[in-house]
Amino acid sequence: MDLRIRRATSHDVPAIVALLADDALGRQRESAADHGRYEAAFEAIDSDPHQLLTVGELAGAVVATMQLTFIPGLSRRGAWRAQIEGVRVASTARGQQVGGQLVQWAVAQARARGCALVQLTSDNRRPDAHRFYQRLGFVASHTGFKLDLPA
Numbered sequence: 462m463d464l465r466i467r468r469a470t471s472h473d474v475p476a477i478v479a480l481l482a483d484d485a486l487g488r489q490r491e492s493a494a495d496h497g498r499y500e501a502a503f504e505a506i507d508s509d510p511h512q513l514l515t516v517g518e519l520a521g522a523v524v525a526t527m528q529l530t531f532i533p534g535l536s537r538r539g540a541w542r543a544q545i546e547g548v549r550v551a552s553t554a555r556g557q558q559v560g561g562q563l564v565q566w567a568v569a570q571a572r573a574r575g576c577a578l579v580q581l582t583s584d585n586r587r588p589d590a591h592r593f594y595q596r597l598g599f600v601a602s603h604t605g606f607k608l609d610l611p612a
């Protein structure tokens with residue numbers, strides 16, 4: 462399979478939103494009707510040199526997305542870390558190693574930027590995703606906490 466991973470452009474935003482909404486949890490959180498909010502978020506991400514929003518293409522069609530954030534820190538002797546967020550693979554492309562290639566590409570980008578650590582979170586309601594990340598060598602070493610801030 463010839464997966465092409467590239468930096469997302471503003472033209473990719475509708476396809477990315479569709480990927481984010483392409484599962485039971487995403488359908489509850491995403492809405493294509495909020496196009497302006499997604500465009501504003503894209504502009505903020507794209508203008509930040511520590512952010513990399515990507516898409517993966519097969520035969521010219523966007524089938525995957527992921528956001529990679531590079532975070533400076535004082536801990537671990539001033540180490541940089543990479544945070545992987547929003548990994549999504551189109552339902553039609555799942556089981557074809559697209560997600561594995563995408564995450565391995567992200568790890569390579571983190572290494573190239575001198576990061577000491579790659580981290581991610583995964584919703585507790587996604588046990589298949591947990592197994593996927595563990596197969597790629599990630600360890601469930603911490604407990605994450607989130608606080609929703611309603612509008």
